[in-house]
Amino acid sequence: MRKAIVHILIGAAVIVMVFMGLWQLDRLDTKQKLNQEVQERTATAPLPIEEVVAVNDLWEIGGSLEFRRVTATGKYRDQDNVLIRNRSLNGAPGYWLLTPLLIEEDLAVIVNRGWIPLSAEDFSPESVGGVRISGLIRETTEASGLQKSDRADGVLESFGRVDLKRYQEQLSYKIYPVFIQLESQEPENQDQGIPLKLEIPNFDDGPHLNYAVQWFCFAAVFAIGYPVVLWRNNKKAGGKNKHSEIPIDYL
CATH class of the missing domain: 1.20.58 (Methane Monooxygenase Hydroxylase; Chain G, domain 1)
Known part of the structure; x- marks a missing residue:
């Protein structure tokens, strides 16, 4: 037995x-x-964001468009900046700097302008007026599992993740259901080398x-x-x- x-x-x-x-x-x-699908998206020529995403699309639309290259023209609303906490670059702790780019008077797209160190928490890029940007579509994220959600009320200066739905609640204008990871901007900001633009993730087989x-x-x-x-x-x-x-x- x-x-x-x-x-x-x-x-x-x-x-x-x-x-x-x-x-x-x-x-x-x-x-x-x-990976093949993402590589095909990044290889396509950039289109204006309004030709790729509708402002009334569902928040989940970003998953099917992520890493698609788009362009947008407008003016940054630096007074509505938000920091994304706990973001490291080459082992150094810091933040991502997110800024709404007003495309129309009542419509904006959120732009991830890049990484800044912890010591630059109060940093705000120099205003350059109107800009034309190009970058990658990225999708919104929400807390899941045991992750702690951001406070539901008030105006937050920092988030734990890029939660566009929560971001929308503290803005007086509509935003697209995706955000743009900045790759290029005309004209460029003349600052002290920050924010540092983020690189495209490495799409290997794991x-x-x-x-x-x-x-x-x-x-x-x-x-x-x-x-x-x-x-x-x-x-x-x-x-x-x-x-x-x-x-x-x-x-």
Whole structure:
């Protein structure tokens, strides 16, 4: 009975390991398809944001448009700046600086102008009047799971994440349901080297293939190694039995 339970547990372990390997391969396939889709989006020529997104689109629209290149022309509303906390760059702590870009009198798009260090918390870029920007569409994010949400009331000067829905609540004009990660601006700000523009994320395949190989190797070790161990143990046991069957008188 004890041996049967061990056999069942080993068999179940092999099945689970194979399943985990297949799951990692499935995640790899999903990741590769997503990377291909994102690369195709970034390769397209930039279009004015109003030709890509409607101001009345759902907040979730950003997921299907993320990393699409767009342009926008308007004037920054620096008095409505917001900082995104806990953002690091090359290991240094800091913030992202978000500013509404007024495209029309009652319509704006939020622009992530880049990273600033903790010491520049009160920094505000020099006003340059009207600008034309180009950048990547990024989607809004909300607190999930055990994450702490930002305070629901009042005017906040900093957020824990780029929550456009919460940002909209403290503005007197409409904003697009996506924001732009700034890549270029004309004319440029003549400041002290900040904000530092963010780089495009690295779209690699991740560790999924390595994880899949590891799971399959573990499964192979159990599937091959365990029968070998049983065979060797049975062989040893058989040898002992033969030895014990020799008559004492013969010795």
